[in-house]
Amino acid sequence: MAYYGEDELKKQIKASEFSRVYLIYGNENYLKQHYVNQIINKTIEKDFKDFDFHNLDGKELTLNELADCVSTFPMMSEYTCTLVKDFPFTQQWNKQGNRLKLNEDLDSILKDIPETSILIFWCDTIEVDEKDTKWDKTLKYINDIGINVKIEKRSVPALTKLLVDSASKKNCEISREDAVYLINLVGTDFSTLRNEFDKVCAFTGSGKVTRENIDKTVIISTEAKIFSLSRDIVNGEADKAYATLNNLFKLREEPHVILATLSKAYVDMYRACAIKEKGIQPRELADIFPSSYKGKEFVITNAARDGARYTISQFHVALDALSDADRRIKSTSQDGKQILEELILKLLRL
Secondary structure, eight states, X not given: OOEEOHHHHHHHHHHTOOOSEEEEESSOHHHHHHHHHHHHHHHSOGGGHHHHEEEEETTTOOHHHHHHHHHOOOSSSSOEEEEEESOOGGGGBOTTSOBOGGGHHHHHHHHTOOTTXXXXXXXXXXXXXXXXXXXXXXXXXXXXXSEEEEOOOOOHHHHHHHHHHHHHHTTEEOOHHHHHHHHHHHOSOHHHHHHHHHHHHHHHOSEEOOHHHHHHHXXXXXXXXXXXXHHHHXXXXXXHHHHHHHHHHHTTOOHHHHHHHHHHHHHHHHHHHHHHHTTOOGGGHHHHSHXXXXXXXXXXXXXXXXXXXXXXXXXXXXXHHHHHHHHHHHHSOSOHHHXXXXXXXXXXXX
């Protein structure tokens, strides 16, 4: 079998060509559950879920229970479907990366699944680290008997296209620029973005979605608010910076969370500035730091724009101040809000 992405899985579901075993993982929680539900709904008759669908907790699951479920023949549906949430796959390997003897029973269960049975392993809260030896072996193991499906967060260009295309179905219209503006405010979490976009379209009714409509209806993500704080500081707008900080504390945001996101904003700006001094375009940061910027080119664009006001030496002072604030928040009993207020003052004076 093979490793699948979102597009391949969609084609398979549409064609009703199902594998016996799926391992569905990735960092896009909403879409993982969406595709799990699609497989279940496509294979099991709605009125017979009580008979042909088995929903199991992987952490509590016994192999006898799993064997019973996958070997059951369907009552009224074409298939039986067994969903196992958060199965502890990495416990199937010892420290040397060899299969544990007690799990030979699992091998026989998975390799003898009947044609009328579908088994889905859904990694909901478990994170799959493909570089980890145990996970690498697990993925190769599943690949021999079924399909690995990785569902990742969509890139900003993909989300932008989705919003533009979706608007027409809601009798609305949104420009690509305003779609990116909405994503910047809300974030790239698919479920949150979808809900906020539905609100904007409902408020608009029909016609063109404006930034005024967006500003009136969406709930701005905490991350976006903190990045706005960094922009206020860089632009020397002290009143706005302190007002944003006060608002974050009213929302009960933890000081260390605010500081971590603010630090990330400055690291992004520093990287964009440093790479430009080397004669390299900031957009190439996505190739140098793919885990941080791949699919998030708007972050690089914003960082390059905002960081243009600083010199490298000023960034060094800023990063030292951020590091000192981090140490004080984590190792002293001093009030976190006071530490952040002092930090903002230092950054404003650069």
